[in-house]
Amino acid sequence: MTHIVAIGAGQAGAALVARLRSQGFDGQITLIGEEPVAPYQRPPLSKGYLLGEMGLDRLMLRSDEWYVENNITLRLGQPVESINTDSRTIWFSDNESLHYNELVLTTGSIPRRLPAAVGGDLAGVYTVRTLADVDAMRAEFQAGKRLLIVGGGYIGLEAAAVAAKLGVDVTLVEMSRRILSRVAAAETSDYFRNLHMSQGVMILEGVGLETLLGEGRVSGAKLSSGKEIPVDFVIAGVGILPTTRLAEVAGIEIDNGIKTDAQGRCSADHVWAAGDCASFPMGEGRMRLESVGNAIDQAELVADNLLGAGKDYVPAPWFWSDQYDTKLQIAGLSTGYDHIVTRGPAGDAVSFWYYQGDKLIAVDAMNDSRAYMVGKRLIESGKTADAAKVSDLSVELKSLLK
Amino acid sequence: MAKITYVEHSGREHVVEVRNGMTVMEGARDNGIPGIEADCGGACACSTCHVYVDAAWVDKLPKKDAMEEDMLDFAWSPDPVRSRLTCQIKVSDALDGLRVQMPEKQI
Ligand SMILES: Cc1cc2nc3c(=O)[nH]c(=O)nc-3n(C[C@H](O)[C@H](O)[C@H](O)COP(=O)(O)OP(=O)(O)OC[C@H]3O[C@@H](n4cnc5c(N)ncnc54)[C@H](O)[C@@H]3O)c2cc1C
């Protein structure tokens, strides 16, 4: 009987095994996870779960019974230590091994940490990736406590919003000229800067962390501006790295992530990859995406290809972020844009449309699902939208689809 | 607690009890009912948790907000009256007996 093994029981791993069964695969499936919990959703970790609005039971992607009913062997809390792609065997830490016919790497990514040299290993310094990370920092979120967030990406900003809502005194430092500089236009940065400032969050741009201060536990921070501030706890939101080590040691090719072909195959036979850890060919280069939508789509594609579909991956990127009462929805990828067209504001809705020449490539929509959905449809079907119409609020957005 | 009937596009029915405070989407997910994909996990960002609510129930449910309305407008084959996003409907005793029908596909 064919045995498909997936290493990494997260968003992609869960989507992979579900798709295999829904497409009728009746061989053996094993899903292995390092974390002690069944696959869960990460997005709420910096949103509703951190705020305490959403319990653990609502975080799970599938019920425990579902794995049993679908005859999927879950091995949790068991990191895979090595892979031999010749004998098609994987090893666990206790030297136990498992044979596979096909192996899928869905190992995700890990947050960059602040180096020990700048106090990154002091107590009270956190990253936001796993349930365990968030459970560990929860107790720190008390009114009046002083939080320093290092890095102004979406996760840092979401954590700032939760903290501010709970009455925590938040300072966020972003080393580059503006928050979200890596992923969004200045218009979107301005929007979120204003939103956070209006909620009392102190945002310092063009300011880095020089070093954290404290004996054993963090008590302050020295900023690149020379200023020293008192701090009770710290969240580092300074980006993530694909989890590639296991693959690399096994001799599988890495290129900004585990390198796959257009169908999700790695350089070694019978090995595939999907999700945050995988880099796939895109035009002349390669691309790696860090989002739920990508994890699901790529994992489902690999499942289909394991069953012989022979399909190439066509990414249709989308993302969202919740901060205070603002819902940001993003369609497309903004990399390479040369100008922005603004629609609105109309009430609390505003959207920024990213163009490369005449071509629409992405939309950031704040409290405007219509702009998001129209943008998404246009981009996915390779169409563009006339800038004059986009910015004219009297033009009904849906008419752009015609 | 509410007893909810989920009807797959094929006509296959699933009757399950869903706890108050959960969403109708979570009721399907936690009971392994196919047809509701819920890619975004309830963030009202994917529109893959779309159903047609039984006509008798349309007026008994909490109203759609503007965001749900907009997302639904772009779901697969929406019905102006009966379509809802299940992640936006919170379960309460008042929903006991609710019946929802899945669309042929989500996107
Ligand atoms: C706080 C936070 C907020 C986010 N918000 C959003 C959002 O709003 N929208 C969005 O689209 N995306 C969001 N994301 C990103 C999204 O969650 C990820 O892109 C997605 O989880 C990727 O899925 P994955 O399966 O590739 O990786 P993961 O979900 O990270 O799963 C990988 C799993 O593999 C395990 N693993 C690694 N190595 C081994 C090994 N050797 N043996 C066994 N197991 C191993 C890991 O422990 C992990 O559990 C957010 C992420 C975080 C952390």
Ligand code: FES
């Ligand atoms: S689950 Fe995504 S919109 Fe309902």
